[in-house]
Amino acid sequence: MxxxxxxxxxxxxxxxxxxxxxxxxxxxxxxxxxxxxxxxxxxxxxxxxxxxxxxxxxxxxxxxxxxxxxxxxxxxxxxxxxxxxxxxxxxxxxxxxxxxxxxxxxxxxxxxxxxxxxxxxxxxxxxxxxxxxxxxxxxxxxxxxxxxxxxxxxxxxxxxxxxxxxxxxxxxxxxxxxxxxxxxxxxxxxxxxxxxxxxxxxxxxxxxxxxxxxxxxxxxxxxxxxxxxxxxxxxxxxxxxxxxxxxxxxGGNDPAVVLKDVDPKEIAPMLFWGTFFNSGQICVALKRIYIHEDIYDAVRDALVEYTKTVRIGDCLDPEVGMGPVQNKEQYRRLSSLIEECHAQGYKFACGGNLLPSERKGFFLPVSIVDNPPEHSRIVQEEQFGPIIPLLKWRDEDDVIRRMNHGVYGLAASVWSKNIEHAQRIAERLEAGTVWINESQQFHWNQPFGxxxxxxxxxxxxxxxxxxxxxxxxxxxxxxxx
Structure with missing residues (x-):
């Protein structure tokens, strides 16, 4: 009380x-x-x-x-x-x-x-x-x-x-x-x-x-x-x-890699909340998800289906699962990022449409960008909002190189039923924290940097x-x- x-x-x-x-x-x-x-x-x-x-x-x-x-x-x-x-x-x-x-x-x-x-x-x-x-x-x-x-x-x-x-x-x-x-x-x-x-x-x-x-x-x-x-x-x-x-x-542009042995429907809620908790405004939120090409479509579709179950609105309403982004400056930056994706011809698996301007509040739809180019801004920058690129991979050495590229190295995650395989990948990732089959887990006795x-x-x-x-x-x- x-x-x-x-x-x-x-x-x-x-x-x-x-x-x-x-x-x-x-x-x-x-x-x-x-x-x-x-x-x-x-x-x-x-x-x-x-x-x-x-x-x-x-x-x-x-x-x-x-x-x-x-x-x-x-x-x-x-x-x-x-x-x-x-x-x-x-x-x-x-x-x-x-x-x-x-x-x-x-x-x-x-x-x-x-x-x-x-x-x-x-x-x-x-x-x-x-x-x-x-x-x-x-x-x-x-x-x-x-x-x-x-x-x-x-x-x-x-x-x-x-x-x-x-x-x-x-x-x-x-x-x-x-x-x-x-x-x-x-x-x-x-x-x-x-x-x-x-x-x-x-x-x-x-x-x-x-x-x-x-x-x-x-x-x-x-x-x-x-x-x-x-x-x-x-x-x-x-x-x-x-x-x-x-x-x-x-900051962090935290990558996740999904191996082909996962169950797409089982993993979809974990990937969703690992990305979109707090409307994506978490330094260690998943910012780019690399999915093995053999299960890419299945994971993408399961994520889209799960997205439909989450209601966006004023979080004083207990039925709402996601709220707005926190300030106008961030809203404008994310809006420009969505507009740039459209201008570049990138495909959205869901979202990508800005809400009516007459609506009060800094609300943005959950937006999933479907396999944009690796060099694109949506992949290379930290979004810090409810938008995420999904990317295909085939070769393990190549995807590790892509995940390690850039100036960021805050956190990363590996998703697989084969724990030993996931651990071998985790050891090669350049990040202060690497989670396996989870994300955003902290403890006062666990170093974070x-x-x-x-x-x-x-x-x-x-x-x-x-x-x-x-x-x-x-x-x-x-x-x-």
Whole structure:
């Protein structure tokens, strides 16, 4: 049940030093299902960023000095807060992102599990050398003031992917959510002030100026960003001046390969939701599906038939399975991609028709492009929406080469009843994560990150926890005593 004493009203403000503050300038947050203004949020100033950094700097020594068990307990309580307010967070995600109720509930539930799971992790000191002469111990110490820059597609779960390990390891964090979907992040940070000391966790909503200000701020030691490749490149360039620590989880043009031993009707729902969950707006969604030519027609037709069972509309309606894309900018980009496919003469197995312009909301049909050329834009670019190319393959070496081509290397998947064969293919794919007979499976103890331009560093697991720390070695020479 939702907590009765926490308001999910339209009052949204920054949180700086534990206090809600506002700005003179504001911007509207649009509900993508009806294009109405859902709420107004303040646009942070550089002075407010400086205030948040100062508050975090003052809070850091005491926060880092807490016993790890105390921090773990507080992070567990953050998960409990989300659990206590799960209905309100679910409703807010439906409205600000346009996702289905099922997916919004999954996102909220995963946040609870994530905070609770990461709260069990720690990095105790390690003795790596112990001889009669010398002892060497390594310790993992927090960076200090850090920033989390998060996207609009999963504004709550991708935030807690960063917050949980950052807080457990003793860092203070300033959150910058996407201006397209800042509301759930802002409400969560507001709620978290019940648990955390002032200054440990702040949030600033902003426009295009805020990200560069964060990247260039001399007193922010580390940034973790989830976003596009251009966004990552921009942050990396600016952050280079102060040599900040960075974790960048960037775009993906994630390939799937379907072997000829699968059952087309059995695999169709898994391929569909692996592609079109959240209207295709997932960094690791299937973005191009290579199907063996012997079963290509059967898999394509089974996908088309399954598509007919999924209703598109406003996800406040519980019967709706897919909602709109999240913002007008993305809607226009995807519309141009569909129009280009038509202009190039590519065939659509389904969809491909833009909905009437008088309809409110950023709705696009599920569109399946039938075997376009490998060099086409629909194949080579990350779509990030409800459109997917299906491609034929015959030779295994050739399809692996095609899957590995390009600047992306975030995730991939292999679909086959022959697990050993699938594993041999998986070992040759250039991606940070390869799933076999599934997709979009995550766990806080499972590293996640990209190859090539899909990112730098990893999140989750002990490896992700270490990323939020400096490694400090201490040596003791006993013979010199």
């Amino acid at each position: 939702a907590s009765r004493d926490f308001s999910f009203s339209t009052d949204f403000g920054h949180i700086v030093n534990g206090i809600k503050v506002y700005s003179r300038d504001t911007q509207g947050v649009v509900n993508p299902a009806n294009e109405e203004i859902l709420a107004s949020v303040p646009i942070a100033t550089r002075s407010q960023l400086n205030d948040a950094v100062k508050a975090a700097s003052l809070a850091f020594p005491a926060w880092a000095a807490l016993n790890i068990g105390e921090r773990q307990n507080l992070v567990t309580q953050l998960g409990d807060l989300i659990k206590d307010n799960c209905d309100d967070f679910t409703e807010l995600l439906i409205k600000e992102v346009g996702k289905s109720r099922t997916l919004a509930a999954i996102e909220v539930g995963s946040c609870v599990e994530w905070f609770h799971g990461v709260a069990t992790q720690s990095l105790p000191p390690e003795t790596i050398l112990d001889t009669p002469q010398r002892t060497v111990t390594i310790r993992y110490v927090p960076y200090g003031v850090c920033a989390a820059i998060t996207p609009w597609n999963f504004p709550l779960s991708l935030l807690n992917w960063k917050l949980a390990p950052a807080l457990v390891t003793g860092n203070c964090v300033i959150v910058k959510p996407s201006p397209f979907a800042p509301l759930s992040a802002m409400k969560f940070v507001e709620l978290a002030q019940r648990i955390l000391p002032p200054g440990v966790l702040s949030v600033l909503s902003g426009d295009d100026s805020l990200g560069p200000w964060i990247a260039e701020h001399p007193d922010i030691a580390r940034i973790s960003l989830t976003g596009s490749i251009p966004a990552g490149q921009s942050v990396m360039r600016t952050a280079a001046a102060s040599l900040k620590s960075l974790t960048l989880e960037l 990209g190859f090539k331009q899909s990112g730098i560093g990893v999140e989750h697991s002990r490896h992700g926890l270490v990323a939020w720390t400096n490694i400090k070695s201490t040596t003791v020479n006993r013979l010199g005593a």
